[in-house]
Amino acid sequence: MLTRLGRFMSSSKTISFFWVTHDGRETKVEGKIGESLLENAHRNSIDLEGACDGSLACSTCHVILSESLYDVQPEPTADEEDMLDLAFGLTPTSRLGCQIKITEDMSNTRIQLPKASVNMYVDGHKPKPH
Amino acid sequence: MALRFAVVGSGPAGFFTLKSLIRALPDCKVDMFERWPVPFGLIRYGVAPDHGDIKNIIKDFTELARCDNFRYFGNVFVGKDIDYLTLSQIYSGIIYAHGAASADKELKIPGGEKSKSARQIVEWYNGMPNCEDFDFSKVEKVGIIGNGNVAMDVARVLGSSIERLQPTDVAERAFEVFSKSKIREIDIYGRRGPVQAAMTVKELRYLSKVPGISLRVLQDEIDRGLSPESQNEAMLNSVQTNQRERARKRLFDLINSLPREHNPNAQVKINLRFMLAPISYTASYLTLARTNLQGPELHQVAVPSDETFKENCDLLIRSIGYSSVQIDKNLPFDQELGTVKNLGGKVEGNNYVTGWARTGPFGVIDTTMRNVFQTIDTLIQDIDNNLLQYKPDSILDILKCRFLTFKQWEKIDQYELNEGLKKGKARSKITSVDKMLEIGLS
Numbered sequence: 001m002l003t004r005l006g007r008f009m010s011s012s013k014t015i016s017f018f019w020v021t022h023d024g025r026e027t028k029v030e031g032k033i034g035e036s037l038l039e040n041a042h043r044n045s046i047d048l049e050g051a052c053d054g055s056l057a058c059s060t061c062h063v064i065l066s067e068s069l070y071d072v073q074p075e076p077t078a079d080e081e082d083m084l085d086l087a088f089g090l091t092p093t094s095r096l097g098c099q100i101k102i103t104e105d106m107s108n109t110r111i112q113l114p115k116a117s118v119n120m121y122v123d124g125h126k127p128k129p130h
Numbered sequence: 131m132a133l134r135f136a137v138v139g140s141g142p143a144g145f146f147t148l149k150s151l152i153r154a155l156p157d158c159k160v161d162m163f164e165r166w167p168v169p170f171g172l173i174r175y176g177v178a179p180d181h182g183d184i185k186n187i188i189k190d191f192t193e194l195a196r197c198d199n200f201r202y203f204g205n206v207f208v209g210k211d212i213d214y215l216t217l218s219q220i221y222s223g224i225i226y227a228h229g230a231a232s233a234d235k236e237l238k239i240p241g242g243e244k245s246k247s248a249r250q251i252v253e254w255y256n257g258m259p260n261c262e263d264f265d266f267s268k269v270e271k272v273g274i275i276g277n278g279n280v281a282m283d284v285a286r287v288l289g290s291s292i293e294r295l296q297p298t299d300v301a302e303r304a305f306e307v308f309s310k311s312k313i314r315e316i317d318i319y320g321r322r323g324p325v326q327a328a329m330t331v332k333e334l335r336y337l338s339k340v341p342g343i344s345l346r347v348l349q350d351e352i353d354r355g356l357s358p359e360s361q362n363e364a365m366l367n368s369v370q371t372n373q374r375e376r377a378r379k380r381l382f383d384l385i386n387s388l389p390r391e392h393n394p395n396a397q398v399k400i401n402l403r404f405m406l407a408p409i410s411y412t413a414s415y416l417t418l419a420r421t422n423l424q425g426p427e428l429h430q431v432a433v434p435s436d437e438t439f440k441e442n443c444d445l446l447i448r449s450i451g452y453s454s455v456q457i458d459k460n461l462p463f464d465q466e467l468g469t470v471k472n473l474g475g476k477v478e479g480n481n482y483v484t485g486w487a488r489t490g491p492f493g494v495i496d497t498t499m500r501n502v503f504q505t506i507d508t509l510i511q512d513i514d515n516n517l518l519q520y521k522p523d524s525i526l527d528i529l530k531c532r533f534l535t536f537k538q539w540e541k542i543d544q545y546e547l548n549e550g551l552k553k554g555k556a557r558s559k560i561t562s563v564d565k566m567l568e569i570g571l572s
Contacts, residue, residue: 047153049499050190051142051184051186051187051190051495051496051499052183052184052186052187052495053186053187053189053190055183055184055186056183057181057183057184057186058184058187058494058495058496059494059496060495060496060499062496078335079332079335081380082330082331082332082335082380083332085330085331085332085373085376085377085380085381086330086332086377086493086494086496086497087496088496088497088500090373090376
């Protein structure tokens, strides 16, 4: 892993991939090897929040990877998993964009943004006493 | 004439609203009203001093606030300085995002009135103006009723060494009290079991890692909470198939991994306790009853048994929830739910609501953000249906009270940061409204 990362960090290579919004719109972007998906999104004006600035204190940069891309990522840390627990519309291939570095594996892949909002709280719902 | 919006409240919901409005309607104008001179609501007065990471969001909000479409009106209390009907007349749309941190639930047991509110303790150590002062100088053992994230924050801050708190932006009035603290032990009481614990796994993990604090659970209380229904709620014995089960299982695993005995060298011992209902509180004793879980999966309630006992408790803190209050008599409000009445974020006419004023105090910042998106979607539909009108700029003719602009807040910000720097703190918060106004308007 270290050698793989090390090789990528030192290169100024770029790849192309696609951001896909929740309504299916695709935006082709250039990704710098070694930058995070969150950094890439902000550089390309993709509507991905990053409220805590990549400090693993929120889950607003939630992204959904393809299965094959998910499988080649380093395992999420417990801290990232803690935040994924709270992410909206979690899927089996969800990750936080601030923790995923762009690698050559991502060439031409699609990175999906989750559903923008979920009716988690039905207005007028009665909280249940415990 | 332009599409002019008023946003009530400058916390996360208010600023996410600003962000969504500007993104959707780049030519619109947004005025934000905040009751305090200083902005950011719960980020400033709710997030714990040792949670610097989430306070990073202020950078993003500050950048947003510098855009030309935006004006900040600090020290303007909607409902007092300007009312609902006036705002409704002079703005194209009003988005209420004033939060929920106002009205506390009572602890309905004999002696419950002697308990202190966790929310008020949080506001006190975070430097909110006009707070009750607390004195813990005679307190050795604390009991906290409720085990949500506010309880985790209070336990962590009360259990922290002064060395740990010193560099944070903790209010100096609280730091002085903490430096004389004799607190040795904190019990956190949940009526139900570990599967129904209310905190998020992140906050519990954080508490478990604080140097000097020993956190433990009691095996008999864990066992008592593991009814067959509870085990199913987290699918403890098979595969978790949805997000709720996954989160429940991960939280249970963390709770179950905590030690059963305290580290004898710890400065402060915290007991995470379950299946206990408070019965009464007198002087320095809390009487508790062991509970049993009854009812179907996901709807189990804790029923107190006849088995009662006493625990020492010099300070009883209730962390059992709070709600919003009606800030203006004309703002439609559900007194029972403690939220502004709405459908999909729409209140009535050109009035909308979002964040905790809409939902009550639930969820994390991501929840609030998604909630804002939904309210703004509703508002955009109304624009598409020509329900909102263009308006002239008239607020400055109407507003009679003194208010602060965002630039004036930035003077206060700079002052607080400079004072903090001198004292080796992240920030030295001003806790008096008069002093805020004096520095801001100077």
